[in-house]
Amino acid sequence: MKKILTVIFLACAFVFAQEGSIKPGFQAFSGALIKLKKADKGFHKFMLKVDVAPWAFVAQGEVQAPGGDSDVLITALFDRALYAVLAYIPDKIAAGSDGDEYNVGFFDMMLYYDEEPTRIRNLSFKLLPPANDSWAQGILDDALQSGSLLGKIWSGKYEREITKASATPIDKAKLEAMQRDRQEARAKALADKRAREEAERQARYGSEKVKLKTTMEDNSLDCSSRRLSAKQKRLCKMNRK
Numbered sequence: 001m002k003k004i005l006t007v008i009f010l011a012c013a014f015v016f017a018q019e020g021s022i023k024p025g026f027q028a029f030s031g032a033l034i035k036l037k038k039a040d041k042g043f044h045k046f047m048l049k050v051d052v053a054p055w056a057f058v059a060q061g062e063v064q065a066p067g068g069d070s071d072v073l074i075t076a077l078f079d080r081a082l083y084a085v086l087a088y089i090p091d092k093i094a095a096g097s098d099g100d101e102y103n104v105g106f107f108d109m110m111l112y113y114d115e116e117p118t119r120i121r122n123l124s125f126k127l128l129p130p131a132n133d134s135w136a137q138g139i140l141d142d143a144l145q146s147g148s149l150l151g152k153i154w155s156g157k158y159e160r161e162i163t164k165a166s167a168t169p170i171d172k173a174k175l176e177a178m179q180r181d182r183q184e185a186r187a188k189a190l191a192d193k194r195a196r197e198e199a200e201r202q203a204r205y206g207s208e209k210v211k212l213k214t215t216m217e218d219n220s221l222d223c224s225s226r227r228l229s230a231k232q233k234r235l236c237k238m239n240r241k
Contacts (some may be wrong), residue, residue: 020087020151022149024090024107024147024158024161025088025164027085027103027165028083028086028168029048029050029083029086029169030083030171031076031077031081031082031086032077032171033048033050033084033143033175034083034111036077037072039071039073042068042070043063044063044064045061046061046063047059047060052178053096053182054181056127056130057084057104057106058126058128059084059106059123059124059125059126060122060126061121061122064111064118064120065113066116066118068093076113080116081117081173083166084112084169085110086106087106087109087147088103088105088143089105089143090103090105090108092140092143093105094132094133094135094136096129096130096136097130097133098130099204100130100182104127104131104136105140105142106125106140107146107148108123108147108153109123109204114190117154155217183189190194191217222236223236
């Protein structure tokens with residue numbers, strides 16, 4: 001009996017230690033990004049899809065409005081009174097095939113109607129390209145298990161953090177701006193790379209010219225000398241023109 005109690009105590013201690021080490025982050029998304037179907041027995045099927053770095057996922061599930069009204073959430077979409085808040089573990093990052101980093105540590109989500117939490121069931125997450133390889137999926141699976149240790153995170157425990165995230169939800173305009181910023185950053189990085197390669201090429205070209213000049217002065221060689229490489233012969237003939 002004592003051994004059983006010891007095992008239970010150690011298991012509980014491990015769970016509490018794990019829970020204390022997990023600090024969730026929250027990201028809000030505008031209701032304009034949510035697709036909502038008509039209610040069936042009080043629940044609407046919904047989908048939230050985001051595919052702009054640092055996010056690449058689809059969240060799906062069923063949602064019921066506070067009080068069970070089957071029409072209020074459809075109206076809320078048009079009134080911009082509905083939004084989603086994603087709960088994730090910030091340090092669970094995966095590299096996408098495009099070279100960008102993606103947050104793949106999400107473990108829960110809530111839809112809010114007029115700042116009041118709804119009821120969600122059958123919630124699931126699916127990773128999207130370019131951050132959906134087996135490594136990223138493993139990180140997501142670990143996050144889902146770790147997040148379950150936090151219990152009911154929407155019951156007021158993280159109210160301050162959720163309220164702060166809800167004040168600045170990501171909407172279509174922000175997604176477009178994020179996409180534009182990524183494209184501009186990639187274009188600048190490519191331009192910088194090409195500029196460095198050109199500078200290195202010019203440096204090598206200049207070095208060849210100096211080397212050729214020194215060789216010609218020291219050895220009085222002509223442009224057809226066997227001591228010159230094919231590239232040096234071309235440079236020599238160019239300089240003689």
